[in-house]
Amino acid sequence: MKLFYGLVIHSKSIDDLRFLPNTALVVDHGKIVFIEDNADVDKIQQQHQISAENVIVLKENEFLMPGMIDTHIHAPQYVNAGFGLDLPLLGWLNKYTFPTESRFSDLNFADEVYTRVVANTLSNGTTTAMYFATIHKESALLLGDIAHQIGQRAFVGKVSMDQNSPDYYIEEKSSAIKEIEDFIVTLQSKKYPNVQPVITPRFAITCSMDLMKNLSQLAAKYDVNIQTHVSENPAECEVAVSLHEGCRDYVDIYAQANLLTAKTILAHGIYLSDKELEVLHKYQTSISHCPNSNCSIRSGMCDVRRLMTQGLHVGLGTDVSGGFSPSILDAMRFAITVSNLLSLSKSEDYKPLNYKDVFFMSTLGGAQALGIGDKIGNFEVGKDFDALVINLAQTDGNLELWLNESIENRLSKWIHLGDDRSISRVYVHGVEVKEGASNVLRVKRLGGKRKSTEIN
Ligand SMILES: Nc1nc2[nH]cnc2c(=O)[nH]1
Numbered sequence: 001m002k003l004f005y006g007l008v009i010h011s012k013s014i015d016d017l018r019f020l021p022n023t024a025l026v027v028d029h030g031k032i033v034f035i036e037d038n039a040d041v042d043k044i045q046q047q048h049q050i051s052a053e054n055v056i057v058l059k060e061n062e063f064l065m066p067g068m069i070d071t072h073i074h075a076p077q078y079v080n081a082g083f084g085l086d087l088p089l090l091g092w093l094n095k096y097t098f099p100t101e102s103r104f105s106d107l108n109f110a111d112e113v114y115t116r117v118v119a120n121t122l123s124n125g126t127t128t129a130m131y132f133a134t135i136h137k138e139s140a141l142l143l144g145d146i147a148h149q150i151g152q153r154a155f156v157g158k159v160s161m162d163q164n165s166p167d168y169y170i171e172e173k174s175s176a177i178k179e180i181e182d183f184i185v186t187l188q189s190k191k192y193p194n195v196q197p198v199i200t201p202r203f204a205i206t207c208s209m210d211l212m213k214n215l216s217q218l219a220a221k222y223d224v225n226i227q228t229h230v231s232e233n234p235a236e237c238e239v240a241v242s243l244h245e246g247c248r249d250y251v252d253i254y255a256q257a258n259l260l261t262a263k264t265i266l267a268h269g270i271y272l273s274d275k276e277l278e279v280l281h282k283y284q285t286s287i288s289h290c291p292n293s294n295c296s297i298r299s300g301m302c303d304v305r306r307l308m309t310q311g312l313h314v315g316l317g318t319d320v321s322g323g324f325s326p327s328i329l330d331a332m333r334f335a336i337t338v339s340n341l342l343s344l345s346k347s348e349d350y351k352p353l354n355y356k357d358v359f360f361m362s363t364l365g366g367a368q369a370l371g372i373g374d375k376i377g378n379f380e381v382g383k384d385f386d387a388l389v390i391n392l393a394q395t396d397g398n399l400e401l402w403l404n405e406s407i408e409n410r411l412s413k414w415i416h417l418g419d420d421r422s423i424s425r426v427y428v429h430g431v432e433v434k435e436g437a438s439n440v441l442r443v444k445r446l447g448g449k450r451k452s453t454e455i456n
């Protein structure tokens with residue numbers, strides 16, 4: 001058992017951000033068993049019979065918050081993060097993305113990259129990641145092993161794609177179906193408590209209707225989540241609809257393939273019509289908003305307020321490497337900026353997203369979008385303890401504190417100016433997983449040996 005005591009910040013809903021001073025929070029076997037603000041910490045320590053070394057008292061400039069959730073990240077594209085941003089989506093996929101992803105048939109290469117991406121995103125406070133891997137089953141399974149060993153909560157998707165892809169990076173339909181079923185069965189058989197397989201048709205351009213229908217049957221058979229992309233770029237939308245005869249619009253393609261469920265998350269959704277939003281709402285399908293990617297490969301600006309007004313759950317995604325940064329703090333800032341820019345052409349009563357909204361989206365909102373809002377996302381008794389200790393008094397970096405600043409302003413400063421240096425502890429399911437630098441995690445996993453694999 002562990003007892004945390006200090007300032008706690010979490011969201012109960014998008015309009016209900018709580019700042020809870022002097023809060024006692026007790027964790028047992030990874031779960032939150034008690035929480036009370038303005039608490040008598042000694043009394044609670046005694047009541048729960050917690051030894052002194054298991055009491056963590058936060059310092060004056062520290063606070064505890066829920067772990068952050070990246071609802072859309074391509075693990076293999078971590079290699080490309082920060083370059084190749086000169087082309088829009090379809091050209092970018094062909095020139096930069098497919099060649100890099102095709103290299104993940106090499107398990108040594110996959111081991112090196114996946115260890116780095118898991119360690120680095122954890123270090124940046126991503127306690128849960130919804131990953132796209134590649135079409136290679138073995139390396140996707142390896143990503144699951146790595147997330148488990150290092151301690152990140154992860155959904156891992158072996159990508160499925162059987163058309164309109166380069167010869168060197170494509171599956172045949174029958175083998176795509178066999179491989180994904182093997183992948184699900186194998187990953188589930190490992191019984192990792194925090195790592196789940198996810199059905200991952202890349203998008204409607206690279207998947208035949210028949211493949212997608214088979215994938216939706218497997219999702220139902222094994223009760224797993226589904227992820228794909230939707231309506232990211234105007235040229236993509238046009239090609240997708242032209243390829244699937246008899247489908248009214250982009251969302252209808254996935255509806256006809258039975259891929260829309262309450263456990264489905266679609267990345268982007270920039271150009272969705274009102275009718276498409278209605279359909280997504282009917283199926284309780286969520287959206288992953290990836291504003292860095294939308295800006296960097298110039299896909300467009302997604303009106304998150306509109307999606308939320310339609311009742312959709314919207315989480316945040318880094319979409320590495322369409323997005324250049326693996327940090328969810330960066331996604332929060334981009335989301336605010338895009339929303340501000342959109343508001344310039346809206347009426348005065350349009351409310352752009354603010355720091356409280358994006359805090360929600362990166363925690364409870366992300367959990368709801370992944371269909372696990374009852375398990376993580378905030379601090380409620382019965383939920384798993386996925387949490388970050390934030391230290392605002394770090395001396396490096398741009399975050400400066402002044403006397404008598406309100407807690408609200410300090411949180412806003414952290415969201416706008418913080419980085420991994422201010423994330424001093426990271427917990428997943430009650431286990432501390434950030435031990436100083438991400439290097440420590442890497443070395444631990446690789447048994448103290450650096451791999452000789454060259455990344456180039
Ligand atoms: N941003 C992004 N969009 C996609 N659509 C299909 N594949 C991808 C991808 O890898 N990244």
Ligand SMILES: [Zn+2]
Pocket residue numbers: 072074229267319322
């Ligand atoms: Zn993506």
